Amino acid sequence: MCRLFAITSEDPVSPMVALEALDVMREGHDGSGVGLFLRDLGGPFETMKDAPILSGIFTEAGLRRLDVKMMEKGFITKYKISFKLDKTPPAGVPKRDVYLIRAYEYPEDWEDWSWERKQAELTKIRLELRAMGEEKKDMIVFSFWPDVIMIKEIGDPLTVGRYLKLDANDIQARIIMAQGRQNTNYAINLYACHPFFVQGFSTMTNGENTAFIPIREFLQKRGFQGYMGFNSDSEVFTHILHYMQKELGLGLEFYKHIITPLAGEALSSHANADLLTQLKHSCRRLIIDGPNCVIGSLPDHSLFMVQDRKKLRPGVIGGRPGVFAYSSEICGLDSAIPDRDKSKDFQPMYLDTAIVGPDRQEVQICRQTERLHLPH
Template identity: 65%
Template sequence: MCRLFALTSRDPISPMRAIDALNVMKEGHDGSGVGLYLNGLSGPFEELKDCPILSGIFTEAGLRRLDQYIMDKGFKSKFSILYTPHTPPPVGTPVRGTYAAIAYSVPRGWEDMTEAEQGVRLVQMRLDLKKMGEETGDMMVFSFWPDTIVIKEVGDPLEIGQYLLLDRNKDIYARRILAQGRQNTNYAINLYACHPFFIEGVASMTNGENTAFLPIKEYLESRNITGYSGYQSDSEVFTHIAHYATKKLGLDIRAYKHIITPLSDGELAHHPDREFLTDLKRTCRKLIIDGPNCVIGCLPGGRMFMTQDRKKFRPGIVGGKDGIFGFSSEVCGLNAAIPDRDKSKDFQPMHLDTAIVGPDCKEIIQCSQTDQLPRQL
């Protein structure tokens, strides 16, 4: 079983704060892996927030091939963090090469493209580099997007965080952090199967098992959308459904729950949006999940959310104070990260709920599927 912890903060904070919360929940994960999504970055990356950042792990040969590929595309490096450990890795962690996060300026002509066109180009470049690395084993690429770093590694989360010196480099402090403890349980250990997953500014991680994976995967692949491919984890589709709902259908994240766990026909009969939701249920019926699942995600613009399936066998809790909020698999993780919050205001989403915290980090917005959807969709 996985454990999830996420932080959204008005000010940049160390990713080790999220990892420490995972460590408190260690009885619920086996310490076989960790994944981090960092957004709202500080330092030089914040000054280059419109420049795409490539994050991954490379051998020396892989870095040379990366440089050649990037140069051929007309990109130029503006700032980078390249860390090559010189100490033995934690037990169970392979010896790698260089962990990298590199911000690039885009080539001439990109300013004439729409945001959607630029997004497709960046996703395709990430896929190209991933394929190149899979062919030779010299690079693993997890993200290529502005204001975003994704870190994944095999091993105990706390030991990996210390090994990579995540508490010492303020240039990777972030305002939004997703952290997952343990590798995917249904596949061989593979860093691409490690949560969180990411596409075009949308990131998510899941605790549970997606037994409806195959029909969802087949539906997404049939959309002919760049990036809807690979699927080395049954949880990656949750990210792509959120992307599909918000980026392709233009819906608010409140509608995400109506796609993955739609209301029954009886419940819809008296809903203020019954016509729209009935059409949405019929159109997206192949995206209905069969849990148990708890999903925590982050959207372009900085909103963070938590929602669950109807079985609710994977609980979650949201709490915090003005300026910082946490999303956690267990209350002990939340207590460790934000001990001085008003615990009476904590919220545990039930089977109809979505919890949302905006980038202002002022409050928890509680949404129910029985509510009328916002008019701006």
């Protein structure tokens, strides 16, 4: 199993808060890797919310190739973080040339583009850079998106965070998602490390999705370039979330109805039975098999947690107005928000979608049995 932790806060916090929470849950992960997703950034990125930020790991040769490519496309560096690393990485952490976090100015000819067009082009560029890196093994590109930073590395999460000096660098965010990894593969591919990200949508999962093959086949036929990679059976949770909102135009309360639809009397007696029956039929290839606990983030800065029917992966939510955290274990909450009212901690069951909205004032519970707010 892995361990998950996420926090949403009115005030920006350091990624070390999340890594310290993972550390107290270390019995649930073996320290083989860590993934961080940060959005709604603070610090120097506070004033450049629209600037696309490139996150990844590069060799010196790969960085030179990147610079040539980005100059050809008209991107100019606006701000970058320079990691001052010890000469020798700690045990278990590979030696890298460059950890890159760089914000860019858009090319001049993008000035009048719609956001939809920019999204498509940013996705295309990220995939081009990823392909370049896979060809020569000199680039690993995690994200290229405004107000988003992603960091992934092999090694113990807290050790990696200290090595990268994440508490000292100008990296803070109001939303942080972190996964402490347990290696289930013989070789670790950082593209298989959670969280995953597509056009403003991100998820991470503790569990396994044995329905991966039919889901992958369905997504590959949608014609969207971002549904690719599939280095992890959990990556499709991000793709399904994106497909639901961007292609189907449905809200988050429909997510569970797609991945774990109701059946029998619960479906036939539902207030929206006709719609949900149609949705279940048309998206039947997206039904998951678990066990899975999924934490995700939306472009509007909502944070959510869902469980599948087997409910065999732990998950709990707690906090107070202004700051809430999602954790695989209560000790993770205790580490990050020790002064909360613990009597209000909530563990979602398989019918629940637990959501903290962008106002960060409360945990909202949406149950699959409730009447849905239909899209216009």
